[in-house]
Amino acid sequence: MYQQxxxxxxxxxxxLLALAFASVYGESKRSGEYxxxxxxxxxxRKFYFLGLIAIMAFATVMTLGRLxxxxxxxxxxxxxxxxxxxxxxxxYAWEMSEETFKAGDKVQFDVTASDVTHGFGLYNENMELxxxxxxxxxxxxxxxxxxxxxxxxxxxxxxxxxxxxxVMVKEIVVEPxxxxxxx
Amino acid sequence: xxxxxxxxxxxxxVWHLAVTSLVLILMMIFGVIMLMNQGEMISITPQWFYKIMxxxxxxxxxxxxxGGTAILWYFLSKYVKLNPAILIVNFVLFxxxxxxxxxxxxVFDFSDGWTFLYPLPxxxxxxxxxxxxxxxxxGMLILGIGFxxxxxxxxxxxxxxxxxxxxxxxxxxxxxxxxxYGPPAAVVATAMVIxxxxxxxxxxxxxxxxxxxxxxxxAITIDPLLAKHFTYAFGHIFANCTIYMAVIAVYEVLSExxxxxxKANKVFLIAWNCxxxxxxxxxxxxxLMDFAVPKWLLxxxxxxxxxxxxxxxxxxxxxALMIVYRSRMKWDFASxxxxxxxxxxVAGAIPAIIDATIVVNHVxxxxxxxxxxxxxxxxxGVVAMIIGFxxxxxxxxGNQEHRGIDTFTIALxxxxxxxxxxxFLYAGGISAPRRWSEHLPQWVLSDQVGAVSxxxxxxxxxxxxxxxxxxxxxxxxxxxxxKKSAAG
Ligand code: HEM
Ligand SMILES: [Cu+2]
Numbered sequence: 001m002y003q004q005x006x007x008x009x010x011x012x013x014x015x016l017l018a019l020a021f022a023s024v025y026g027e028s029k030r031s032g033e034y035x036x037x038x039x040x041x042x043x044x045r046k047f048y049f050l051g052l053i054a055i056m057a058f059a060t061v062m063t064l065g066r067l068x069x070x071x072x073x074x075x076x077x078x079x080x081x082x083x084x085x086x087x088x089x090x091x092y093a094w095e096m097s098e099e100t101f102k103a104g105d106k107v108q109f110d111v112t113a114s115d116v117t118h119g120f121g122l123y124n125e126n127m128e129l130x131x132x133x134x135x136x137x138x139x140x141x142x143x144x145x146x147x148x149x150x151x152x153x154x155x156x157x158x159x160x161x162x163x164x165x166x167v168m169v170k171e172i173v174v175e176p177x178x179x180x181x182x183x
Numbered sequence: 184x185x186x187x188x189x190x191x192x193x194x195x196x197v198w199h200l201a202v203t204s205l206v207l208i209l210m211m212i213f214g215v216i217m218l219m220n221q222g223e224m225i226s227i228t229p230q231w232f233y234k235i236m237x238x239x240x241x242x243x244x245x246x247x248x249x250g251g252t253a254i255l256w257y258f259l260s261k262y263v264k265l266n267p268a269i270l271i272v273n274f275v276l277f278x279x280x281x282x283x284x285x286x287x288x289x290v291f292d293f294s295d296g297w298t299f300l301y302p303l304p305x306x307x308x309x310x311x312x313x314x315x316x317x318x319x320x321x322g323m324l325i326l327g328i329g330f331x332x333x334x335x336x337x338x339x340x341x342x343x344x345x346x347x348x349x350x351x352x353x354x355x356x357x358x359x360x361x362x363x364y365g366p367p368a369a370v371v372a373t374a375m376v377i378x379x380x381x382x383x384x385x386x387x388x389x390x391x392x393x394x395x396x397x398x399x400x401x402a403i404t405i406d407p408l409l410a411k412h413f414t415y416a417f418g419h420i421f422a423n424c425t426i427y428m429a430v431i432a433v434y435e436v437l438s439e440x441x442x443x444x445x446k447a448n449k450v451f452l453i454a455w456n457c458x459x460x461x462x463x464x465x466x467x468x469x470x471l472m473d474f475a476v477p478k479w480l481l482x483x484x485x486x487x488x489x490x491x492x493x494x495x496x497x498x499x500x501x502x503a504l505m506i507v508y509r510s511r512m513k514w515d516f517a518s519x520x521x522x523x524x525x526x527x528x529v530a531g532a533i534p535a536i537i538d539a540t541i542v543v544n545h546v547x548x549x550x551x552x553x554x555x556x557x558x559x560x561x562x563x564g565v566v567a568m569i570i571g572f573x574x575x576x577x578x579x580x581g582n583q584e585h586r587g588i589d590t591f592t593i594a595l596x597x598x599x600x601x602x603x604x605x606x607f608l609y610a611g612g613i614s615a616p617r618r619w620s621e622h623l624p625q626w627v628l629s630d631q632v633g634a635v636s637x638x639x640x641x642x643x644x645x646x647x648x649x650x651x652x653x654x655x656x657x658x659x660x661x662x663x664x665x666k667k668s669a670a671g
Binding site for chain 1: 229230233294295296300302303306307406407408411443472473474475478481482485486489490492493496497501504505506507508509510511512514522523525526529530533534537538540541542543545546547548549550552608609611612613614616618619620621623625
């Protein structure tokens with residue numbers, strides 16, 4: 001979802017920006033008194049500035065309540081019965097204390113690394129990145145994810161860790177709720 | 184106040200630009216090779232891919248800094264007498280550092296990326312031998328020391344002429360209510376870059392030295408998270424500063440073309456002071472996915488990354504639009520490139536700011552979105568400014584004139600650069616990770632679009648460079664020396 005928002009927002013604002021530059025280019029062929037242009041320009045700028053501040057404040061308010069860092073939100077949703085999984089990155093593999101899950105499982109990944117820094121990137125069946133955290137030696141970063149849909153998920157390394165970085169992939173299976181199928 | 188640049192410095196500036204333009208072409212070719220490999224149009228080994236990636240990243244950031252330095256020196260010389268020896272020393276140390284980096288990569292197979300994230304180089308040293316890491320890290324250290332010396336010298340000069348960096352940033356106007364305008368834009372920008380980039384270089388030198396010590400004696404370690412703080416305090420600020428140096432040319436040249444003053448009024452000075460402060464603070468947006476970092480620090484990373492967009496959007500880019508508006512400015516290679524470069528800068532800031540939002544970063548950090556945004560403001564911002572300056576230099580110091588082919592090349596460059604960054608951003612939007620030598624089938628199309636765009640960008644860069652070198656022949660041929668006005 002955030003990816004789509006990011007893409008559309010970027011296209012929208014870059015389009016506006018291009019419009020502004022194009023219109024100034026068009027106007028550059030005419031001539032005008034600079035002091036009057038400045039006077040007007042500074043007036044418009046006030047509103048432009050306030051507009052930008054408003055957009056940024058809105059984005060801040062909308063997003064700072066949903067930070068992925070703490071379990072508050074997860075707990076509010078009843079994560080207390082969550083599954084705790086220990087994840088360790090090592091050139092070039094992921095070691096996990098648990099590899100199969102059920103749809104509906106609320107999982108707490110405790111992520112670390114034993115050699116260099118790696119990146120724990122959780123991808124869903126459509127290969128959309130749905131959650132990530134860094135896997136750094138000496139630190140444990142905890143990231144929460146609730147598997148709503150069954151399917152094959154993958155963990156991709158998202159921090160460059162030398163020549164085998166791109167083979168550092170692990171599949172995890174999320175089985176449908178209410179019992180495993182034996183396919 | 185209008186000093187002529189020292190002839191030796193002028194020559195050194197030419198050397199800077201020549202190296203910048205040639206390395207730019209080579210590095211762009213490296214970029215195309217990477218995309219062709221990801222797009223399955225050619226096949227190279229992962230080792231080679233990552234070596235090329237390391238060279239491309241280091242080389243591009245390096246020449247952006249080199250070109251930016253040339254611009255800074257050239258225009259600052261108008262207001263402050265500068266000793267060309269310092270510029271030459273910087274250039275020599277730069278070349279020494281770069282040679283060591285190249286030896287590390289292509290002789291000793293160093294491939295740990297231009298961000299050399301500890302403890303990766305140490306780990307590689309254990310596995311493949313220490314020579315690669317040692318050459319790379321010491322090469323970077325030498326390069327950094329070269330820049331640090333330059334900034335220390337500039338700080339001394341600004342202090343001598345303006346009475347301190349604070350005054351150069353207009354503090355007496357902002358805080359003491361002094362009337363009138365601050366120092367010229369070139370001086371304000373230089374002061375900002377001295378403060379931020381010296382900090383960056385000190386952080387960089389610390390982590391480089393620590394990494395080297397750790398390789399030589401593995402018993403001495405550094406905390407990986409602390410090392411990452413230092414690494415990004417260095418990498419982020421250093422890469423950012425390339426544009427704050429290069430933008431000096433935009434102020435100087437657009438005001439010359441439009442025959443309108445671009446003075447450092449109070450708002451301008453406040454904006455540059457904010458840029459100084461925010462640029463120092465916001466590197467933490469590289470650590471948003473390090474959950475071990477205190478939360479407040481990461482929230483600062485988000486909020487001030489937003490704020491850091493304001494000075495450029497509200498003051499610098501807006502100022503560029505205002506100065507061009509109804510100015511009957513002459514559109515030629517230099518003015519067009521500078522105008523477009525402001526578009527490139529702001530256009531790059533937009534996806535950057537979005538990605539600095541923690542919830543977005545959670546699903547886009549280290550995807551292709553990231554190279555997407557920085558290629559926008561580096562390629563269409565900094566590099567466009569540097570190329571614009573090359574033309575401006577040849578026009579005013581020599582007698583190069585705008586030709587039809589220049590219009591064509593500028594269009595070619597910008598259209599296909601939009602294609603390239605569009606393909607990167609799109610790939611990031613569909614979650615393609617950055618720095619992966621092999622790509623899944625669903626990502627390949629975007630790589631191919633990027634590769635084809637890249638080929639045309641290389642073509643444009645070759646034409647720019649050829650035009651630059653052909654224009655150089657007439658530089659300095661007028662006796663006695665006289666710099667022409669760009670506006671005529
Ligand atoms: C023809 C133009 C260019 C092409 C085709 C190109 C291509 C690429 C590619 C394919 C990557 C690796 C992407 C990945 O992570 O998968 C990359 C990374 C990078 N590029 Fe470019 N690039 C171009 C121009 C530039 C310019 C003009 C700059 C800066 C002045 C630049 C700076 C960088 C940097 C700093 C990296 C990061 C390297 C790393 O991740 O270690 N590139 N580029
Ligand atoms: Cu890894």
